[in-house]
Amino acid sequence: MLSCRAVDAKTAIKSLYRDELAETLAGLGEPGYRADQILQWVYAKQAESFEHMTNLSVALRKLLADRFELNAVRRVRTRSSTDTTEKFLFELHDGSLIETVLIPATPGLTSRSDRFTVCVSTQVGCAFGCRFCASGLQGVKRNLTAAEIVDQVVAVGRITRQRITNLVIMGMGEPLANYDNVMRALKIINAPGGFGIGARKMTVSTVGLVPRIKQLADDPLQLRLAVSLHGATDEVRGKIMPVNRKYPLKELLAACDYYVNTKHRMMTFEYILIDGVNDSLEQAHKLGAIAQRLHAKVNLIPYNPVEGLPWHRPDRDRCKMFQHTLKSHGITATLRMEKGTDINAACGQLRLQTEKA
Ligand code: SAH
Secondary structure, three states: HHHHHHHHOOOEEOOOOOHHHHHHOOOOOOOOOHHHHEEEEEEHHOOOOHOOOOOOHHHHHHHHHHHOOOOOOOEEEEEOOOOOOEEEEEEOOOOOOOEEEEEEEEOOOOEEEHHHHHHHOOOEEOOOOOOOOOOOOOOOEOOOOOOHHHHHHHHHHHHOOOOOEEEEEOHHHOOOHHHHHHHHHHHHHHHHOOOOHHHEEEEEEEEHHHHHHHHHHHOOOOOOOEEEEEOHHHHHHHHHHOHHOOOHHHHHHHHHHHHHHHHHOOOEEEEEEEEEEEOOOHHHHHHHHHHHHHHHHHHHHEOOOOOOOOOOOOOOHHHHHHHHHOOOOOOEEEEEEOOOOOOOOOOOOOHHHHHHO
């Protein structure tokens, strides 16, 4: 316990913007360029300890170790899938468990992946209770700090020795319910001296928090927006997503409209296909009309079954039919062939399993 309290008293270095770090260092009598030297170790070299920062004096390394916490997440489990997806279970300082997934995009069977996407979590658990999702089964415990979000990306980079090129904020939790920490984390990762992932390579996925979507539209960071729709009418969406009562489709789509027109960027609707629930062709036509109006793309995701929940994925033909119907509206609709199904890659599943064990 003592060591935990000591950790809490330190500043998490991965939660700081460069200028904030420089200011703290100036207070310790260090020149401005020290911040850049240290950030190089933190992000480019992904150092695990201040001791490894060998171009700093031994005294400064000790001072940094006394003042700052370098690591915010610790790996406790890794599971690799046959399709090369890797899933990491990380422990936080308070013992909470979160999940992070590395998804390599392989252009062809024989060529090497040219794109490495990390899927990060933003909360421990989730408050929104979508009926089909494992993350919300036990409610929300707390928001992740900016450092805990940033460190998921750095740790996966270090563990796998891959250059991470893309980020999707689609792990456990609702990113826009932890707005300030998520935006801080993404700006730290985006910064030139930071991890250096372009904002256009980052996708924030939301359950549909209307005021926050508008706030995101007004933020200068050029992120990509994905909205989890999962139903094309209030009736169907309301059955599986309780949030639809607070923000019904009309309001949600108006917020999407605002986003698209403010940012002049295309957005994406995510639509999981659940057998007999939201996969009728009537829903496909309605979804087609919505997407057409907003010039949005649609990502179809066959449902990834969760132990203990009664939902199933439709068969392949039905998924294809749904996609085909959307395409007849002139929509770009991808049918995401499941990555990581055999390692429980759907959000919250590995954590759930580990906590039960
Ligand atoms: N809270 C955010 C981001 C996390 S979930 C959101 O709702 O968008 C990322 C995506 O995975 C969401 O579209 C979510 O609905 C979907 N998802 C959750 N459980 C799933 C499952 N078992 N199978 C397939 N997709 C799932």
